[in-house]
Amino acid sequence: MDKSLSLADRLRESIEEDIATGELPPGAPLDEAELTQRFGVSRTPVREALMQLASAGMVDIRHRRGAAVAQLGPQRLIEMFEVMAELEAMCGRHAARRMPAEALAALEAAHLACEAARNAGDADAYYHLNETFHHQIYAGSHSGFLCEQATTLHRRLRPYRRLQLRVKGRLQASYSEHQAVVDAIQAGDGERAAQALRRHVMVQGERFADLMAALAQLQTTTAEA
Incomplete structure (x- = not known):
């Protein structure tokens, strides 16, 4: 503090x-x-x-x-993830054009660290390394205001993003989505980076149902404690 x-x-x-x-x-x-x-x-x-x-x-x-x-109610949560997805898409679009070589190397290192946590099946370690990965992209946008807004909303959604990673199969899916983001940014393809990040962050259909189920289970455990 x-x-x-x-x-x-x-x-x-x-x-x-x-x-x-x-x-x-x-x-x-x-x-x-x-x-x-x-x-x-x-x-x-x-x-x-x-x-x-x-x-x-x-x-x-x-x-x-x-x-x-x-x-957060379901509708509010959907709305917040929709905005988060657009903010991250903007960060990715700018990062693909603006990230210097040393920042790209740091992003790749963060991605490799996530791979090690995925291989170990360690959702908590992956969660923390995942934050580093995303913050590298926010900083790589080289837009101070955009970085601030993305960071603020990311923080507000942290408990829910963490819960998602405990859903079966989500670690592997998240890592594969990260790979698509890294590939697009390395290629300097802003639109592809934006699309990859938007898909990565959005929670719709089965992903949203899984998140709600995990949240309900957590709240039941809290009530029983």
Whole structure:
């Protein structure tokens, strides 16, 4: 955490990271007393942090029932993935034209790291390496504003993107889709890179049904804990 931030801001960052990584899954309760004990602080900065997260749409504050990690409805989730797909397509289109040789080498290295995690069947390791892969493309767009927007929405969708990787066969499919992206960017083909990333990010049909099933299973496990 950045020590230059206020205590409430630092708490917000810690809780946000737990939400983004799935440590606090959608629907998980956020008990003020437990948070004050965990962080060794008073309730005031905890409440401020929760209010900040509620403003960002990551936490729901329910009257008389306390706070909980926000759960996105199916339609909202589809809409967010649709926008994410277009942002990534734009990043890929620009990256294919603008990535210098050293950035291409870093993208290829990230892709090879994903391959090792795929071969090991390690979904959690792949998830973290997958983030590096995508962020290489965002940076490779050489558009600061586009990179910021893609990064922000990517972070908001992190719990759901992580869940997808636990669906049977998704690691192999994701890696194959990455290969198509890398090939297009290496070839300098912006349109092909855009199409490959759009297909990679979009969740439709069976992929969306699988995501909803994984989310329902996770929420059931959380409720039973």
